[in-house]
Amino acid sequence: MSHVVLKLAKTKITEMKHAYQRYLLNKSVPYTEFIAKKNGITITAYTSGKVMFQGNDAEKEAALWGDATDTKSPQSTAAKTSLPPNFSQRSIIGSDEVGNGSYFGPLVVCAVYAETEKLPALKKLGVKDSKMLTDPQIRQLAPQIKALVPYQQLIVEPRKYNEIQPAYNAVRMKVALHNQAIYLLQKKIAPQKPEGILIDQFTSEANYRKYLRSEKNQVTENLFFITKGEQYHLAVAAASILCRAAFLEALEKASSEVGIHLPSGAGTKSDEAAAKILKKGGIALLGDYAKLHFANTVKAEKIAAR
Structure with a gap:
């Protein structure tokens, strides 16, 4: 039986409770928001913000909601969560995604290469976590970022998403897209090489590398994984803005x-x-x-x- 834990915001837990409405158990357990049982998987949401998934397909179910930490292999999540000294000032490729938790609209993944020399300009533009920016600000920043730094964007529209989703769970799909965006961006900037590749963590490193083995163009070296990656390097922050801008445009068009x-x-x-x-x-x-x-x-x- 697998055992997966997520750490989520209260708004996301409220959203989950609504999504699992038909599966809720009539139990009153201290320090829990709700307990649900779906297809043999028990989902327990705690007032602390942690959500536990237990069952044979716990990993697959948890992947629908994002940043999972697989408690079967706690050491795997410890690897490379501490970044090298002065990492925020290095020339880095950063990648992020948007749309995984939205019913409508595409899944968008973007990788950005931010050289040390470009970091002051990105900061001057006002680049930061897209969640701290309004939609108009994001739309305004996106073209300026594209003009300043190399990037690679991949968009999976819902029709295509539905075609591949049975074979690709949410985590495997994101691994494939992050890897391909990074691979294509590396080709664009060659012969330049980044000093590191920072992926905004959505699963454990061990899990990422497990799914990566199924990919054709595997980028395996110099990878770093950390949640809230936009706080550690502007490359990830810029990637999150480009993702959000593309998602908003696609949703508006649809x-x-x-x-x-x-x-x-x-x-x-x-x-x-x-x-x-x-x-x-x-x-x-x-x-x-x-x-x-x-x-x-x-x-x-x-x-x-x-």
Whole structure:
């Protein structure tokens, strides 16, 4: 039985509770937000912000929600979480992703190469964690970042996502995309070589490397993994901004195309929007705009059937 723990914000836990509504257990356990059981997997959310997944497919279920730490191999997460001295001032490739937790819109991964000489200019632009910026600020910064530093962006639209998702769980898909973005960016900047590659950590290093073995163009050397990577190097912060800008643009375009406002995230507004799409064109149309394996699909079908 595998055993996976996530550390999540309260807003994400609230979102999870809604997503697992039909699987909630009627238990009152101290210091827990909720306990659910889905397909043999027990999900326990604690008031501390930790969420525990227990069961044979715990890793797969946890991967739907992001930054997992596999407690079966605690040593694997300790590797390289302490960065070399003056890492923030080195010439680094940083990568990040956006869209993994949103029902609508694509999954976007971006890698940015920020040389030491470019760091002051990035800082002057106001580059920082995209979560600390408004959407208009992100849209304004993205083209300036693209003009300043080399980058590689990969976008998986929902239709393609749904095609490969049965074979690629959320973690494996992100590993494939991060690796490919980094590989292509390295080719762009050759013969220059980064002093390190910082990946905004979404799974343990051991897990990342396990899935990496399935990839064709494996980037295996000089990798560092740390959560909130944007706080440790501007390359990751710049990558997060480019990802968010591309995601917002894609979501806006999709909303215009289908004639229905498509919200970010995976809450009740997503359920309602999906129900409207189902009534308009059925599951085939919904598959063009949404990640169908999310619990939102079942909820939307119930709303549409009313």
